[in-house]
Amino acid sequence: MCGIVGYVGKKNAVQVVMQGLSRLEYRGYDSAGIAFLPNVGHATHLQKYQGQLSVLQNHIRELDPTAIMAIGHTRWATHGVPSDANAHPHKYGRVQVVHNGIIENYAHIKNQLLAEGHHFSSETDTEVIAHLIDQQLSLNKNPLDALRTVADILRGAYSLAISLDGDPHKLYFAKLRSPLLLGRSHDGVFIASDEFALVDFGPQVAELVDGDFGYISEDEVEIFSLVEKTTALRKLSWQPLRAVADQVSKGSFKHFMHKEIFEQPEAIKRALAGRVGDGKINLPGLGLDFSKAQVKRIHIVACGSAYYAGLVAKTDLEAMLKISVDVEIASEYRYRQTLTDEHTLVIAISQSGETADTLAAIEKALSLNASCMSICNVVGSAIWRKCEGSVGNLSLNAGPEISVASTKAFTSQIVVAKLLALALAKHLGGLSADEEVSKVRALLSLPHKITDLLGSDNMVRLLASNFIDHPKMLYIGRGDLYPIAYEGALKMKELAYIFAEGYPAGELKHGPIATVDSDMPVVVLFGNDDLMAKTLSNLSEVKARGAKIISIAPMNAELVQEDSDFFIGLDEVDPFVASLMSAVIVQLLAYHLCDLKGLDVDKPRNLAKSVTVE
Ligand code: F6R
Numbered sequence: 001m002c003g004i005v006g007y008v009g010k011k012n013a014v015q016v017v018m019q020g021l022s023r024l025e026y027r028g029y030d031s032a033g034i035a036f037l038p039n040v041g042h043a044t045h046l047q048k049y050q051g052q053l054s055v056l057q058n059h060i061r062e063l064d065p066t067a068i069m070a071i072g073h074t075r076w077a078t079h080g081v082p083s084d085a086n087a088h089p090h091k092y093g094r095v096q097v098v099h100n101g102i103i104e105n106y107a108h109i110k111n112q113l114l115a116e117g118h119h120f121s122s123e124t125d126t127e128v129i130a131h132l133i134d135q136q137l138s139l140n141k142n143p144l145d146a147l148r149t150v151a152d153i154l155r156g157a158y159s160l161a162i163s164l165d166g167d168p169h170k171l172y173f174a175k176l177r178s179p180l181l182l183g184r185s186h187d188g189v190f191i192a193s194d195e196f197a198l199v200d201f202g203p204q205v206a207e208l209v210d211g212d213f214g215y216i217s218e219d220e221v222e223i224f225s226l227v228e229k230t231t232a233l234r235k236l237s238w239q240p241l242r243a244v245a246d247q248v249s250k251g252s253f254k255h256f257m258h259k260e261i262f263e264q265p266e267a268i269k270r271a272l273a274g275r276v277g278d279g280k281i282n283l284p285g286l287g288l289d290f291s292k293a294q295v296k297r298i299h300i301v302a303c304g305s306a307y308y309a310g311l312v313a314k315t316d317l318e319a320m321l322k323i324s325v326d327v328e329i330a331s332e333y334r335y336r337q338t339l340t341d342e343h344t345l346v347i348a349i350s351q352s353g354e355t356a357d358t359l360a361a362i363e364k365a366l367s368l369n370a371s372c373m374s375i376c377n378v379v380g381s382a383i384w385r386k387c388e389g390s391v392g393n394l395s396l397n398a399g400p401e402i403s404v405a406s407t408k409a410f411t412s413q414i415v416v417a418k419l420l421a422l423a424l425a426k427h428l429g430g431l432s433a434d435e436e437v438s439k440v441r442a443l444l445s446l447p448h449k450i451t452d453l454l455g456s457d458n459m460v461r462l463l464a465s466n467f468i469d470h471p472k473m474l475y476i477g478r479g480d481l482y483p484i485a486y487e488g489a490l491k492m493k494e495l496a497y498i499f500a501e502g503y504p505a506g507e508l509k510h511g512p513i514a515t516v517d518s519d520m521p522v523v524v525l526f527g528n529d530d531l532m533a534k535t536l537s538n539l540s541e542v543k544a545r546g547a548k549i550i551s552i553a554p555m556n557a558e559l560v561q562e563d564s565d566f567f568i569g570l571d572e573v574d575p576f577v578a579s580l581m582s583a584v585i586v587q588l589l590a591y592h593l594c595d596l597k598g599l600d601v602d603k604p605r606n607l608a609k610s611v612t613v614e
Contacts, residue, residue, distance in 0.1 A: 173191050355383070
């Protein structure tokens with residue numbers, strides 16, 4: 001999604017902002033722009049272009065500019081096509097603005113402004129903000145009062161960075177339901193939508209909260225709250241930057257996605273660290289008096305891969321707790337009449353902690369007095385903060401995930417949800433000491449098992465090379481492997497642009513089998529459990545229709561191997577953790593197919609890392 005970087009200080013602000021924007025490229029964008037002030041008394045320069053940051057960089061290089069302040073933006077189109085005109089910053093009168101989020105009432109505002117004789121140069125929702133602020137300044141309001149008035153008019157979500165002609169030492173900002181933070185170092189002050197933008201400058205950072213607005217200058221920050229409706233300055237809590245440059249480098253890997261697939265053993269070790277030991281599970285810090293009287297049902301809310309991790313979690317939670325668990329797509333849950341009440345535990349699963357629909361689902365659950373918690377990778381993110389006042393959060397500890405396609409966060413989500421299921425079952429007395437020991441042992445075996453499994457990387461690449469020209473694929477599995485079938489298909493769609501479907505294997509004959517022919521490769525997922533024979537029958541059904549079969553199955557599954565065109569053998573693991581082994585292989589398959597097709601692995605078209613709009 002969109003990225004914002006702003007800087008006022010002693011360094012060349014153009015270089016700082018361009019460097020910051022390059023660190024945000026991973027979020028996905030379609031155009032980029034910058035507004036900068038070369039020096040006091042000069043006019044603001046504005047450059048913005050559709051396409052990669054390199055297009056903007058090439059234009060800027062010709063100017064060789066230095067600047068004392070700049071705001072920059074990478075845009076992911078929502079209102080209006082990707083184009084130079086729709087790229088940010090947007091300028092009107094004295095005002096330059098960059099914006100993340102969506103202004104829901106922009107059409108109404110725009111119509112009013114058009115009626116008043118305003119002309120617009122873009123199709124965006126953002127441009128109305130520049131018009132409104134300029135209008136307020138024309139009424140002789142000072143910039144902060146102008147911002148306060150405009151913030152009252154705007155509906156929706158925004159993080160804003162604003163520069164004003166004739167006000168050369170300050171950058172203004174405002175935040176509502178879209179991430180924004182400030183940074184400060186000895187030579188200047190920063191605004192950014194993501195702390196990765198600042199990794200090259202190592203400042204202290206302070207997260208902004210909804211309703212914050214104010215300004216930064218080279219050595220000063222003034223911040224007020226729209227929510228508290230006072231004119232008092234709000235105090236910020238400055239922390240060292242958590243992100244470090246190493247985390248945003250590919251190391252020896254060609255792509256972040258490949259690196260992150262290979263980081264999974266370490267990520268899982270971190271997810272388990274301090275939470276299991278001596279065959280025992282221990283999840284400190286959750287503020288939940290979990291009893292069946294208090295919690296009568298569980299809702300899991302999430303989007304995309306995180307939703308599929310939720311489907312795996314449902315299997316464990318229901319089996320161990322004997323409490324009904326619904327897994328809900330957050331964009332549906334937020335608008336549906338749900339049975340959420342004070343006896344519901346709502347668990348948000350999210351890598352970024354920023355996903356707009358998941359955030360809104362948690363806000364809805366809180367408003368209905370549910371107990372809310374998150375399984376989340378970004379400590380301090382919006383979803384994290386919402387849950388802090390309720391049950392709390394379980395961190396994935398997976399480290400930053402840069403590739404747009406989720407890999408290590410997905411497997412860590414499953415692992416952490418398994419820990420939660422075990423801890424709650426133990427609390428309710430539904431987990432015997434023997435079971436606890438064996439399940440903890442199974443989890444602890446994973447890093448080692450996945451390290452070994454990653455040895456099949458080359459083999460999976462070779463296998464993938466057979467499917468480069470196939471326009472469609474099917475993934476099937478049963479039990480906790482059908483969510484992995486969904487995940488495999490999603491990975492294939494988003495990375496290799498192959499139309500792929502995931503299905504519970506037993507559901508095929510109720511419709512989708514009609515699409516199966518010799519052009520349809522079918523990936524069949526097997527676990528080492530009593531569903532293997534059933535899945536084998538489903539394999540036979542698609543094979544009889546001419547499909548090429550790629551089986552991912554336990555090494556010793558000879559019957560499966562005999563019936564498959566391609567076979568990837570998995571080391572034996574406890575069925576409790578088997579889904580994670582298959583997950584790694586479907587990730588590798590999609591990764592290699594994408595790379596072999598010469599597509600952009602880390603930034604698939606039309607996608608963004610954090611989906612901060614609904
Ligand atoms: C797919 C993928 C997405 C995310 C989804 C939720 O590879 O990455 O489907 O899983 O956008 O994102 P988070 O987990 O940040 O809420």
